[in-house]
Amino acid sequence: xxxxxxxxxxxxxxxxxxxxxxxxxxxxxxxxxxxxxxxxxxxxxxxxxxxxxxxxxxxxxxxxxxxxxxxxxxxxxxxxxxxxxxxxxxxxxxxxxxxxxxxxxxxxxxxxxxxxxxxxxxxxxxxxxxxxxxxxxxxxxxxxxxxxxxxxxxxxxxxxxxxxxxxxxxxxxxxxxxxxxxxxxxxxxxxxxxxxxxxxxxxxxxxxxxxxxxxxxxxxxxxxxxxxxxxxxxxxxxxxxxxxxxxxxxxxxxxxxxxxxxxxxxxxxxxxxxxxxxxxxxxxxxxxxxxxxxxxxxxxxxxxxxxxxxxxxxxxxxxxxxxxx
Numbered sequence: 001x002x003x004x005x006x007x008x009x010x011x012x013x014x015x016x017x018x019x020x021x022x023x024x025x026x027x028x029x030x031x032x033x034x035x036x037x038x039x040x041x042x043x044x045x046x047x048x049x050x051x052x053x054x055x056x057x058x059x060x061x062x063x064x065x066x067x068x069x070x071x072x073x074x075x076x077x078x079x080x081x082x083x084x085x086x087x088x089x090x091x092x093x094x095x096x097x098x099x100x101x102x103x104x105x106x107x108x109x110x111x112x113x114x115x116x117x118x119x120x121x122x123x124x125x126x127x128x129x130x131x132x133x134x135x136x137x138x139x140x141x142x143x144x145x146x147x148x149x150x151x152x153x154x155x156x157x158x159x160x161x162x163x164x165x166x167x168x169x170x171x172x173x174x175x176x177x178x179x180x181x182x183x184x185x186x187x188x189x190x191x192x193x194x195x196x197x198x199x200x201x202x203x204x205x206x207x208x209x210x211x212x213x214x215x216x217x218x219x220x221x222x223x224x225x226x227x228x229x230x231x232x233x234x235x236x237x238x239x240x241x242x243x244x245x246x247x248x249x250x251x252x253x254x255x256x257x258x259x260x261x262x263x264x265x266x267x268x269x270x271x272x273x274x275x276x277x278x279x280x281x282x283x284x285x286x287x288x289x290x291x292x293x294x295x296x297x298x299x300x301x302x303x304x305x306x307x308x309x310x311x312x313x314x315x316x317x318x319x320x321x322x323x324x325x
Contacts, residue, residue: 038291062094083108091170095268099295143197211255248316264322288324
């Protein structure tokens with residue numbers, strides 16, 4: 001056997017040794033596992049799949065959701081990051097919008113929330129804001145309607161005297177497995193709610209914003225990576241990300257910052273009405289943390305982007321909060 005052959009045989013055997021060592025390590029790790037539960041790295045334990053198999057009708061009511069979304073963030077301590085400010089949150093009756101309203105109030109802001117038709121949820125949000133010692137204006141209407149959006153902003157300014165923070169958050173989402181099944185009406189509803197709505201409210205709000213004000217848009221992980229069953233929704237969320245960056249450039253000279261939060265799966269009323277019961281049961285299990293976020297886990301990102309103390313040099317950014325993707 002020549003030297004070259006000898007060396008190659010030794011290398012092959014060394015590689016097989018490494019392979020066997022790794023296989024043994026993997027086997028030990030597999031036997032040591034006590035389960036494949038979700039990652040619990042927060043201040044308290046959050047619900048994890050499987051959830052009750054329930055399909056809900058649109059638009060989705062938080063008070064009927066099981067388990068109830070966790071929005072009150074009892075371990076979050078306010079520190080006047082938004083003291084004396086006024087915030088408007090569309091889709092503020094439930095889900096992420098409610099959690100943001102509560103933390104904004106805890107940080108010292110008065111809050112206005114807009115909702116479509118979820119009166120009971122909206123009233124619960126109002127009470128939660130008032131429990132933080134702040135005022136809350138509740139407005140019912142359709143953000144697809146530019147006249148409503150103008151009236152909404154006018155009511156906020158008339159009630160509170162100003163507007164400092166706009167959170168565009170209202171959204172419509174329904175899965176469609178085949179593009180052939182995505183009707184014109186469905187497509188139109190998604191785009192008009194998610195894109196036109198953001199545009200109309202923003203256009204009405206900007207004249208009232210000043211240096212130091214901010215706009216925060218709710219994007220989505222599917223606006224970054226796409227989704228095979230959410231063609232229209234993904235399109236709008238990608239559009240919201242582009243709108244965020246473009247609007248940031250447009251408003252930077254006025255000292256108005258514009259950013260977006262891009263959530264992964266979040267346990268809110270948006271999702272159970274959109275999925276079949278068996279899909280609801282495993283919602284959020286596909287991310288590395290193996291569970292959906294709770295709304296209170298998203299809300300601090302909005303506080304961060306709204307607060308001049310925290311993010312005065314941040315504009316045009318998309319902040320993913322996506323469970324380890």
